[in-house]
Amino acid sequence: MAIDKRAGLAAAQMDLVNIPKLMSHYYRLSPDVNIDSQRVSFGTSGHRGCAFAKSFNEKHILAIVQAVVDYRQQAEITGPMLVGIDTHALSQAAFVTTLEVLSGNAVTARVAAHDEFTPTPVISHGIVRANRAKSKPGAALTDGLIITPSHNPPQDGGIKYNPPHGGPAEGEITAWIEARANQYLAKQLEGVKRLTYALATNTSLIQPVDFMTAYVDSLDDVIDMQAISRAGVRIGVDPLGGAGIHYWDKIAKRYQLDITLVNDKVDPSFSFMPLDKDGKIRMDCSSPYAMAGLLAHQHEFDICVGNDPDYDRHGIVCPSTGLMNPNHFLAVAIEYLLTHRPQWADSLAIGKTLVSSAMIDKVCLELGRPLCEVPVGFKWFVDGLSESTLAFGGEESAGAAFLQRDGRTWCSDKDGFIMALLAAEIVAVTGQTPAQRYQQMVERHGESFYQRIDSPVTPKRKAKFNQLITQSVTCELLGSDTLAGDAITAILTYAPGNQAPIGGVKVVTANGWFAARPSGTEALFKLYGESFVSAEHLEQLLAQAQLMIETMLSA
Structure with a gap:
């Protein structure tokens, strides 16, 4: 686009x-x-x-x-x-x-x-x-x-x-x-x-x-609020005119935190919003365009955070490096939590959607923790979070939640507040921004190059694709047994974590992967890809992925 x-x-x-x-x-x-x-x-x-x-x-x-x-x-x-x-x-x-x-x-x-x-x-x-x-x-x-x-x-x-x-x-x-x-x-x-x-x-x-008091008073169950307070972390917040706007003042007073709202406006026309990438007003806290107002303040605080209107998503802004890629922060959050929650059992799994970065896989492998890969949609994490068998569930679209510090359920829907406050806890406890910690991760595991492409799709092509993925998708159907020069090691139409249909296809190699799926609510076809080689390799991977999908639909 x-x-x-x-x-x-x-x-x-x-x-x-x-x-x-x-x-x-x-x-x-x-x-x-x-x-x-x-x-x-x-x-x-x-x-x-x-x-x-x-x-x-x-x-x-x-x-x-x-x-x-x-x-x-x-x-x-x-x-x-x-x-x-x-x-x-x-x-x-x-x-x-x-x-x-x-x-x-x-x-x-x-x-x-x-x-x-x-x-x-x-x-x-x-x-x-x-x-x-x-x-x-x-x-x-x-x-x-x-x-x-x-x-x-x-x-x-x-x-x-x-x-x-x-x-x-x-x-x-x-x-x-x-x-x-x-x-x-x-x-x-x-x-x-x-x-x-x-x-x-x-x-x-x-x-x-009084929902607000009950929620705010419980935050110390899930976040080390005292650590943030002791360290004096300076937090800049842009609520993007959303439902959590009045919660921040109560959080600051309850836990003696240094929180500044850089935007305190509530307006149903959202006239204060910078335009998103397509020139429309959209309160997308994972978009650098929609978050331009907060990005202007990134050097004034130790960490800046933004949320969408219902506060189930998060955007993390670090000084000098700007808005973090949601996949990058998910990987950092998981690594930090697994090494700073001593009451969490080693058997607890980490939940990720199959279109989230494979950097999460590398983190779980490094720390010896089980990984549960599920289809797109936060609903797939609900049982695990509710039963306290999943420590964390996160989506590449900047939505996540995790257990309380004692290993019990905090919530079973995405929580933008706790993800934002977790970023502040990371700064307080480690003295590093999430972006700095991600760079260390890159030095150990290699750099991830990730992209999603949305393109229009006709109802006829969408129906044919949906029919094809109910059958066995093979290298022959895709037209190749290699992807961007690497041997294909797996072709998935069911998620490995719960064997649920993924509503698409994911093709994996040793150095990258792509996933293709039609949107459930729009006339769009979504193509995701990731390479751990280079930006050029990702471009080659996505180009071949598009050819593979065309080959499938022409069969």
Whole structure:
């Protein structure tokens, strides 16, 4: 994708979404369930869409929340529902709609007191804590809804469901909810129960809770907050206008940390954001263009951190070296945790997605720790984190979580707060930035050259690719038994860590690999590649990978 000439520059008036028009369309436009783009569709992170495109409107939320209520009834989940919300404009509207449906079904909804925003990891942590002691049959378990489209542009909305384990819902659950919600849309919402917001707020079903204090007071369970305080680490934070913006002041006061917010703005149009690589406003904390505002302050602090609007992702900025590649920080975080968490059992595995850097494999091999490689999607780490058999689960897209210092579950969804604070702990304890520690890793294991390429794909080619990967993918089907000059050592269509289908193919050699998979929510084909030889070798590897995919599709 070509980089837009205005990438990294401040947004102009012409870039801003018309918020009143967006809100009007949320309430006034109705989706057509016979049009695929307007149906409820759960990807790896819930349902997302835009009111302008009739893909995220009030009827979607009415149908989805009723479907969630139906699911929890048949699953005998009877405890309260924790409801989180980020700072997107449509999130506020969907939040009200959600409470109307929950109240109409007599479901107790626990929401943040004082109209505070509530990040994804706070909801996950709250669910885990609420259910920790409820192991008896028939216990009233807690689950959650989080209203967020993550780092998507300001005009988008999203909603995701976290069952009682606290993490993203499994595929079979989201498929059930998706089908049920579309049935409600097809029947013009017949069967959906709701109270008006005015009536709902006058019941005892909506319960304000101080989520913030409970979460902040627990942070010392997972991060060595005293070490950060003693070392006086100077931390610069850009919340990117997200749901965690008011948490940082409380964290600083609670643990006596030197934290400075370089941007304290909350604005549903996100007018303060630099433009992303494609010239759009997108709160992507792994993008140097979207993080340009924080990068301008990198020399003023020992470490700088940023997060996306629902705080399930992290961006780490080190002095002089700038924004770290997410893969690099994952490898550093894993190495540090495995050598600085003495209460963690040696049997605990490290979870990575199959498109994350092989540097993680080298770290685990060096330290003699088991590695669990799974398909794309954080949901694959949920069981391991919930059962405390995975010490860490991380995605190449800058999302991760890990266990408490005592080896118990902290949360089972991505947590941008603890990843950001872990970067500060690394500085405090080692006296080195994560970037410096990664460079030492490179000296031991070699340099990684990594790239992802997104390209358009037609429904016909996508369907053929999906059909081919259900069969045995061989060197003959790919048209070669070598990749970029190296012998192919493995061809994977199932993840080695859990034998789940990866929704694509991964081809591995001694010096590199590529993975190809269609997006689950967009008309895009994603190609990932990594080389431990050179940038030129990576270019050769990716070029041959594209030829291999074409050979497959031409078979």
